[in-house]
Amino acid sequence: GQTPVFPRILGHEAGGIVESVGEGVTELAPGDHVLPVFTGECKECAHCKSEESNMCDLLRINVDRGVMIGDGQSRFTIKGKPIFHFVGTSTFSEYTVIHVGCLAKINPEAPLDKVCILSCGISTGLGATVNVAKPKKGQTVAIFGLGAVGLAAMEGARLSGASRIIGVDLNPAKFEQAKKFGCTDFVNPKDHSKPVH
Numbered sequence: 001g002q003t004p005v006f007p008r009i010l011g012h013e014a015g016g017i018v019e020s021v022g023e024g025v026t027e028l029a030p031g032d033h034v035l036p037v038f039t040g041e042c043k044e045c046a047h048c049k050s051e052e053s054n055m056c057d058l059l060r061i062n063v064d065r066g067v068m069i070g071d072g073q074s075r076f077t078i079k080g081k082p083i084f085h086f087v088g089t090s091t092f093s094e095y096t097v098i099h100v101g102c103l104a105k106i107n108p109e110a111p112l113d114k115v116c117i118l119s120c121g122i123s124t125g126l127g128a129t130v131n132v133a134k135p136k137k138g139q140t141v142a143i144f145g146l147g148a149v150g151l152a153a154m155e156g157a158r159l160s161g162a163s164r165i166i167g168v169d170l171n172p173a174k175f176e177q178a179k180k181f182g183c184t185d186f187v188n189p190k191d192h193s194k195p196v197h
Contacts, residue, residue: 005066008084009076011091012038013120015112018103025100033108035119038087040102054131059101061087069099117148125152130160137161143183146174151181158182168196 018032028034040059047053047060058069066084067074075097076083076090090096106115125148133156135141141157143150146169157165158181167175167183175186187196 005064005084007078008066008086009090009093009096010086011093012036012087012089013116014089014091015106015110015116015119016091016096017112019095021100027100028103028105031108033106033110033112034103035106035115036089036091036096036098037102037104037119037123038089040088040099042101054127056101059088059099063087068097121148122152122155125149125154126156126159129153129156133157135160135162138163140164140166142166142168142187144168146171146178146183151178154178154181154183 013036015033015035018028018030018034020030021028039054039056039061041048041054041056042058043049045057047055047057063086065088066086068085074082074084076085076093085097088102089098104119106118129135129141129152133141135157137160139162141162141164143154143157143165146154146167150167150169154165154167162182164184165182166185166187167178168187168189169175169178170188170190172186172188175183178186189196
């Protein structure tokens with residue numbers, strides 16, 4: 001459903017090291033280890049100050065914007081022509097330019113090749129469960145799709161104390177892995193001739 005803004009550098013999940021910072025940036029310094037997040041926080045708007053939302057007025061996810069917020073320009077070029085940004089991160093690049101509000105500083109001892117999945121998959125699934133769905137202790141939760149986001153959502157349900165966690169996926173091989181994240185029941189809709197609900 002994205003507006004076709006091309007050419008652009010895709011990618012939204014990564015870990016990296018700050019190479020340099022722009023004017024006025026005081027929260028980060030060269031050498032800091034960071035995770036990019038495509039739904040950033042300005043820390044000033046009503047959404048950023050709310051406990052119920054993270055849809056920052058300035059840095060909310062915007063798949064149509066292919067430029068930097070400050071000046072409306074791209075930081076990528078090839079042969080003098082702009083290459084557009086993707087969700088403010090463009091992580092399929094050796095170097096990228098990211099608004100400081102879309103970076104989370106992390107411990108430099110954390111292995112970047114492992115913690116990179118925290119910049120989207122795990123934070124999205126876990127955050128959606130713990131901060132939005134907010135299951136109560138003893139409740140039943142169903143998770144549809146057992147990829148990285150689904151497994152992280154499952155972990156959030158487990159941490160919240162859900163007593164029954166139903167994993168729903170078309171691939172039965174995912175059930176064994178899902179058990180490690182708290183899955184108590186598995187449903188493959190293809191195994192049923194009637195709707196499973």
